[in-house]
Every structure is written in structure tokens, then in C-alpha cells.
Amino acid sequence: MPKKSIKFFHGTELVELSNVGPSETILDYLRLRMHLTGTKEGCGEGDCGACTVAIGQLHEGKVAYQPVNSCIQLLGSLDGKELVTVEDLASPSGKLHPVQSAMVENHGSQCGFCTPGFIMSLFVLQQEGTNPDRNEINNALAGNLCRCTGYRPIIDAAKQVCNEPVIERPAALFALLEKNQDTFIGDETSFFASPSTQSALATLYHEHQDATLVAGATDVGLWITKQLRPLPKVIYLGAVKSLKNIAIEIADLVMGAGVTYAQALPHLDALHPDLGQVVRRIGSKQVRAVGTIGGNIANGSPIGDMPPMLIALSSQIELRSIEGKRSIALEDFYIEYGKQDLKPNEYLAQIRISLLQANQQFRAYKISKRFDQDISAIMAGFCFTIENDAIMNARCAFGGMAGTPMLAHKTQAALMGLSIKDETAWQQAAQLLAQDFTPMDDMRASAQYRLNTAKALLLKARAEIAGETNTRILQADSKGAPTHAQ
């Protein structure tokens, strides 16, 4: 029998809740139920970080913390974890936590509304126990918007506090929390469910095909807070252990659909630094802590950052249901805008990404108005198989150019056999992108810019593979370390 409550730590308390609304957020729990008003709502969509709280999980005997946007994070997802909010940091006698002192001493607050969120992101950064450089500080704070300070004093506070000793957090309490159990709170018409195995998931989803599958809630959270959509039945995927596997199988990197961006980052970065760089720019640390590679694929968005790169890398996905499983090429998953090859009781279980061969070259580019935490205007993933400077195979996948992530078939055909050194021939081939795609005008970019930039990115990839230097303003490594092109 599944358990009928969730348990988590908050402050020094063990909290057990048997009343958890399917779409109740952590922020509403804090502010409306508990009247804890330190955590603020800035945007209600996970883009400003004012609502940042830290979530602790046991990892190798220690508590590891991640920042999350509590405004779009489901309360039920706290099961088995520790919740730390801004109220929990100062000592009972009122002595400030080192991150709080550092912010005061460096004049890191002006209006103060974003400050609790920054405090929590800084708390997580300091707990990580590294001595972060500026790029790692950027990485830790890019999900927190401040409109007053211009960030410099907050950066200084981060530098200062990360040189101070970490206050260890007690891990022993986690023994009181239950692990690996199914949870079901509610009734047949309205529930929050959190299966712990894929078989429990498949069965539950078969019985409730109208349920909403939720992993990181970085998209579904907005259905709740912005569209005010009723979501009576929620199946949370975060407790399904086997969806979090990562393995190298012969020539493939295989990841469960529940692997978060944060977990996938080092593996993708090892596959190719461009993959790491783009993943590092997806959302913010708060979003990457909970958002999943599977979610980025399964939501079918035409502007997701992962699909173009994964399609270029000839990825396969595995779909499962109570009836069994099937594998398809990722590009075939996307049928048209808003429509994917997914049956009502099926879920995305696994992604299989081909590792690069010695004769393959990969490049990926994300173009957006802002470097960090922006949705791409255009996303490009290229994978070329090259022998003796000649293109033997080309996979050029784009996001933001059509109703789905898509390969540029005509352009690819024209690239076959071309020399990587023949810029003129590539310029001609790039013209075919206008036949492959009819992009849209929207608030992120015009159709014309998208098309021109798609061409430019193809030519940039060629230039880089051909050995030209100084082709990018900066190349961030997976830790977010932008290094200037030489």
C-alpha cells in the first residue's frame, strides 16, 4: 500500500503532511499555510529567483543542497528531503549566518525584495564548499534577478563568504525519513501520487491516463500559477529511481528521462563541451536542479534547447507503457507543433545518445537576447562525419526555426561531399536553409534574423571545424567558465 503522507524537514522540525493539494506549491505552503513570509513571490514563473529555497538531500552521508524556485515547485516533491528557507539561517539568538553577514557588510541589498532568494542561492553555493571563481559565482546567481544593485556587491559577498568555513548541516535526521515508497495522497478523482518504481508508474498512468506527469515542474508549474489550469491528478516522477540512471553502453550515453540537467551536465560536457555549454545556459541553477532532459524532450516545445543537439547526435528515445516499450529516433517523436508520437498511457523512459566517433565533429550554438537564463531565439546542433576533409554525413538540427525541432534535410543533402575548407560552397549550401525552414516572427526574433543566423551558424561551424580561431565571443565550459577565444 502506498503511504498517504509526505515527510520532510523544515528548520529543526520533522513535518508530516497528509493534506497535500495536487498542484499546491512550496511557496503557497510557506506563505499561505505557514505564514512564513520571508520567501517572496517576484514573478510566479521561476524566472526571477525571489522565491528561492534550498532543498537538501542525502548524498554519500552528507546533505547536499540545491536551490529551487519554490513558486513553481510542488509541495509533494519535498517528500524525503530537507527544506531550508531564509528564516532558518540565523541562529535562534539572532546571530546572522555568514552569508547574511556577508551581504550586509558588502551592501548587497537595496530594496531587499530579491535578497532572501539571493541569500538562499549563496547559502547553497557556500555549502558546496568550493572556492568559486567569478564564472562559478555567475553560475550560482544567474537565476536571481536584482534590479537595484547591479550585482557587484552581491558578487563581492559571494567571494567573501566562500572563503569562510562551511557550517556543517546535520545529516543524521534523514534516517527518520522514508525512502523508496510509493505515495498516494487524495482519492481517485484528485490526487498527488509519487510512485517509486517504473512498474508502479506504468500501472498508475494506465489507470489514470488523464493524469499529468510532472518531473521538475519548471513547465507544469506555470500551468498552475499562470494559466490557472486545474490539475486534479498529478503523478510526480521525481521518486522513480530507475528514471535517474546514467550509463555508457558501448557507443552510447544512456540516460533515464528523470535525469536532471544538473545531473546530466558533466556527462554531456564529457561528450562535447558545446553540449555542456548549452546545458549550463538552460534556465538557471534553480531550474537545472529539478528540470529534466526528459521533460525538455517530452513537452514538445519547438524552442527547447536539448532536442536540436540530441537530434544532431542521432539520439533514440524509449517510450514505455504498461503494454511494453518501443524505441524511435528523436526527430520522429515530433510530428507537428503540439503533437508528439506518444500514446495516452505512454511515458518517456530513456534517452540514448550516440557518442562521437573519431571522424565526427559536433558543434552547438544557442542564440538569445541574454547570455544566461533566456529561451533561445534560435538553437543549432551540427554533427558532421568527415573523411579527408570531405563531408560524408551531415546532421543539422535547429530549434526556433519551425513548429518542432527539425533537421535541415535539403541543406544536409547539399553539404554531402563538400570540403570543409570550401567556404564558398558552404555559403551556397547554406542558402538552402531558406527552403528547409519558414521561421516565424515573434518577440524573440524576426523570421529574417532567424534565417540569416541559421546560415551564419552553419558557416561558423564550418569555420571552427576548418580550424579558424576567434569565432566566438566566449566559450563557456560546463562549469560556466567563459573563456575568451584565443
Added chain:
Amino acid sequence: MLNESAKHKTHDSAVHHVKGDAPYIDDMPEPHGTLHVVPGYTNVAAGKIAHLDLEAVRTAPDVVTVLTYADIVGMNDCSPAMGDDLILAIDEVFFSGQVIFAVVAKTRDAARKAAKLVGIEIATMSPVLTIADAKKKSKTVLPPYQFKRGDVESEIANSPHNLNSEIVVGGQEHFYLEGQIAFAVPLEGTSMKVYSSTQHPSEVQHCIARMLDLPQADIICEVRRMGGAFGGKESQATQWAALAALAAAKTGKPCKLRLDRDDDMILTGKRHDFEIEYQAGFNDQGQLTSVKSDLYARCGCSADLSLGVNDRAMFHADNAYFYPSLEINSYRMKTNTVSNTAFRGFGGPQGTVFAERMMDEIACKLGKDPLDVRLTNLYGPDRDITPYGMQVVDNIAPQIMRELETSCDYRKRRTAITKFNAENKYLKKGIALTPVKFGISFTLIHLNQAGALVHVYTDGSVQINHGGTEMGQGLYTKVASIVANEFGIDIDVVKITATTTDKVPNTAPTAASAGTDLNGMAAKNACETIKKRLAVLAAEQLNCSAGDIRFSQNKVTCPKGEMNFADLTKKAFLQRVSLSATGFYATPKITWDRENVEGTPFFYFAYGASCSEVTIDTLTGEMKVEQVDILHDVGTSLNPAIDIGQIEGGFVQGMGWLTTEELVFDDRGQLRTHAPSTYKIPTVSDIPENFTTKLWESDGNKADTIYRSKAVGEPPVMLALSVFSAIFDAVASVAPNIVPKLHAPATPESIMKAVASMKSATA
């Protein structure tokens, strides 16, 4: 002069900010029975309301009542002056986002869901959306205005060189982190207390009194702190406070209205976007002989503060430069879009964009370094009369620019950049050093006044209250420092209290950078009144003359002796000497005859300069700011950390306006960028690692301001023009002597357009 310890006080709320226990309005405990108000609005830009069906809204779960214009017994107007902003629409809508009704429900969630159930039928009319549309149809919210000197046409024609150009400058969303909010609590009888996140409590009070047809004395408006404002809560916090008050008056219950972020961005006005056409004549050195410019601003559907904003754009169309002859025309265009409003700089930034662009173009045409063109055009001896006839008597722009030129190694870096650009095919660098000169004072003269209320208690502790509001800028901290300094006591015993209309009435908005100048002086004035009384008493006690009494280090001293400040205040009570006083200040010397374009509208100017270096990618238009150096003048600083915070924060906000922040309206007039997912303010990684800010070593403000300090709120926004000019410089490197067509914001797409125009010009 301010003593050293007071100068280094951290923000009064800093400790509470970091602990999360500095309450904002939404954090206040809600009295039993509190109701929640959510506005319902149209997405149609122009039309007649044919039918409004509220039945489903009224009968939705937990809905208590629904407000429409018919509920307003008094005036249905929330405009700051012109009477043209409806609180609730009557039978016509003028922009997408106009509020037609408001739901009052037991929970905010219930109110939000109910608001979606409305049926609105609107007979749509063809909207006027852009400046071009409005020009074609001659739609304006206010009459045009002009500054003129000399015969511009012939001067330009007879100049050795001339240019004829235009620039488009986008608007800007305030994106205060705390959205608009108000909480109205009924008191006895018809009285009401309204907590409002507003820069202008008096206007909120007056509007609500008018709306409810009550005397102003019935309404109290209080604000302890705002989670940011930036001008967005000067006139446009009023509507939300009015709706909360209307709901409270109708239901008799406390009513709170907090806008959802997307609604906030759709329903409230922004920085005006401008289209500026200009011609100029100049000589071989790049020195201007004559300038003509036409400033077209999109004001939106009503006047709001557009008169002042557009006037200030004109007042700053010279930035720091002398125009021997000139004609500056301003046109205030009316469109079916949200009414644009105050935003830090208040039109000044848009005016200076044009001045700086002109410098860049002249340099480009003459093949000169833009810094030399800037230096040669600065105000100076015999070149010191502004386009509005005021003499510039405190000019330090040349010294600041020269000092920054040296300290940031401008010339050497210029050489290195030229070399880099010659060697690189895809990446180009640019650098620019630009000045700021910003006029301080409200140009609406009567707003240059402030009041304060100071209470001294018998234990020597002090409460300070004044008409200024705290939005993060550190005003409360600065004024508390002034009070502590005046009484010679520790700042810890000076208690700052919330701004409220029942302590200090009839206030000006906290705006125009003038918060400290005005309220600091008013507080000082109140302290002086009390000190005068205390000095007489102390003189009696210490047997000396009142003129010899000094207040310092928590003591009252004279050559013959001393006593504790606290003992003196106790004594004052026993001797029946009043320990409370009001203070008042009205800025001296300023005059402005708008009709005849005559007078001295500014008490003084604040100056600064910044140098920025950028890299652009000419294949994609991506851009990175590599280094920024700022040198800024705050007179004698009241608090260097707070001042530097204003400078850096203002710079970054200006940089966002000119680079990543893009407002996109579609062809139906609907805002498409109404959330931080689509509207991108700078984040931490947009700040260069090399980012240096220094305060100009000043002898103090020449004008007699509070301890000779200078206002610092708005001027730094315009420091960001060096980023925009550096991008122009990088684009210009693509082809010599061709003027890039770069418009703001310089998004990747905008930069690519400019690069493409260079390439096509050379092809």
C-alpha cells in the same frame, strides 16, 4: 558636514532584508476577513464595450462582489494631473490592458480564477499603435513644445559638414521585484488606512478621497518600504490602491490587491520609447555649429506624466554639450497602448541618447576618435548657455572626462582595439567614453518642497518622519544620518518611521533624484528648531550663552561644561519645552517660465563619465561588455556605499535598457513580453569582471544642498550610454566612414541589422 561614522552606516533595513523579516505589504498579517481584489481587463486596444457579462464571475466560488465603474460615487480618475485615466473603464477601451472590472473574493486564487470567467464584447476600432501611426493621424496627448536659438536652417546649410539622421530608442519595463500592491483597511466611520507600495502617498490619498467623495482627511496612506519602484510607482501605483480602497469601502472589509507579474507588466506604463530625427552642422574639428532635432515620444493612451518626461528629454538633449544654435522640438504622440510613465531619468536618458549618437556620427564622418569630438563639444567658458537659456555655472564634465580617460587607459586601449579589429574576421571590439550632466530639481517647480516631523523623547531617542519614501535607495538611512548628525547622537537611537500622510501631509512624490536633497533639508530644519529650544535650556543649565552650545558625541557642550543629550531632553520635558517639531524645505533660486522658455529650472547639475569596452560577433550579433570604468560626482557624499550602490545599479539598469530589454507589442497592440521569461533584464553574468566605480573627489556641491551633497538616483542611468556607443564603435569598425544604423535596444538582432547595413553600404 556629516561625521564619519554616520557616513558608513549600512542600509537601515539590511539586516532585516537578509533575514527575510523586513515586511513588505504582502507580508503583513491579514486581519480576519481580509478579501482579495483582482482586476479584470481587456486585451482589445481600442473599441466600445458592447456587452459586459459578469454573471459567471459573480457566482464563482468564494466571490464576494464585483466592482465596476458604477460603484464609484466620486471621481473615476487616477491620473496624476490631467483627469484622463479611468480607474475602471466606462463604455470604451483605449489600450490592451485597460481595467474594466475587479473581482473581490475570499482568496486571491478564487478572485484570479473568477476574473477569467467574464464575457466582454467589444466593438473594436482600428487602434493607433506606433509613433508612425500617431504621426500619420496627428494624434497627441499634449501640445508640442520647442526650444530655439538662432537661425538653424542656414547655420546647418553653411557649416563645413552636416548630418541628417535618425535613431529609434525602445522603452523599458521597470521590473521592480515587488509588484504593484495595496492593502486598504477600513477604520472608524468613513476613514480608511491604505498601505500602498507607492512613491507618492499623497497622490494615493487624494485620489481615493476624490473617488469615495470624502475629505482628504479621512484617508491615510502609509508606506514603509517598496521592493523597488524606479518611477513605476510614482503615478501608477494609484490605480491599484484606489481599487483596493473601493473594495474596502463597498464591503467594509480589509481588501488587498497584489498584481500578478504578467498583469503588472501588461497593465502598467513604461519608459517612453522615442523616435528622434535630427540634423546638425559641424566644423572640421567636429565642433557643432547648429543642431535641429525632433523628438517623437510614444506616450500611450493618456498624458500621465508625459509633460514632464518629454520636457526633461528636451532639457537633456544637450547632455553635456554646447549647441551654438539649435531647435529642439518635442511631440507627445498618443497611441492605443498603455500610458507611459516615469522611469528613472524621466526622459533624460532618451534626450542624451540622441546627443551621444550625434557625437558618434560626427566622429565616424570625420574619421576622428569619438572622445575627441566629445571633448571639443563640451560646455566651457563662453559656451555655457543651455538650449533653455540657463547658464551652466558648475561644469566639471571636462575634468571628470580627462581624469577617467587617464585612469582607464583609454588611448592605449583604443590602439589595441584598432589592432584587434584589423586582425579579426568575425569578432570586433569597440570602446566609448561618455559624459553625463543631469539637471537636479523637479521642473514642475511646486514639487520642490518637503516636510519632516521630528520627535525627541525624554530618554534622548529620536523618531524621524518625512515625506520621502524608501524604495531601496537608502533615503531613510541618509536622512537618519542627518538627524543623528544634527543632534550629535548615535544613529542607533534615531528611529526611522514609515512614511504616512497623517504625519507629514501634502508631499511631493519621491522622484527626480531629489529625495535626500528635499527631505534631508526638511529634517535638518526640524532638528534646528528643536536644537534652538534645547540650546536655550542647556545654556541655562550650563551657565553659558545659547550661541555657544554644541551638540556632539551624545553630549551637549559649551566652554563651561557639558551634559548628556538624554539628560537635557528629560530636563526639557520637566521644564515644559517642546521636543517635537515639523521641518520644511523649499528649494531656493529655481524658476521656470515654461511658456517663455526662461529661467533656472535646475538648482545644480550632477556630473559623471563612464568608459565601456565591448566585443560583438558580426555573424550573430551577440555582444559582451568586457570592461566598465565609472567616475561619478556626488558632491560631498552622505554615504559612499549607498551612493556607489545607486551608481552601479543605475548603470546596469541603463545598460539593460540599451541592450537586452526589448518591449514587443504585436499588431493588435498586445504586449508580447510580459514576463521575465520574455523580457530580459541584466543578470549577474552580464556584469563585466572589470567593473570599477569611483566617486569624483569633489570640493562639495557649489549649490547649498544638504551638507553639499549631490543627488544620485537618476544620473547614473545615463552612464550606460558608453555601452551603447561602444557597440556603435564596434559596428563602425566593419567599414570606415560609414555610419552604422544602430537602434536601441542593441539586441543581437539589432546589432546584426546594423552590421548588415554596413556590409551592404560597402558592397
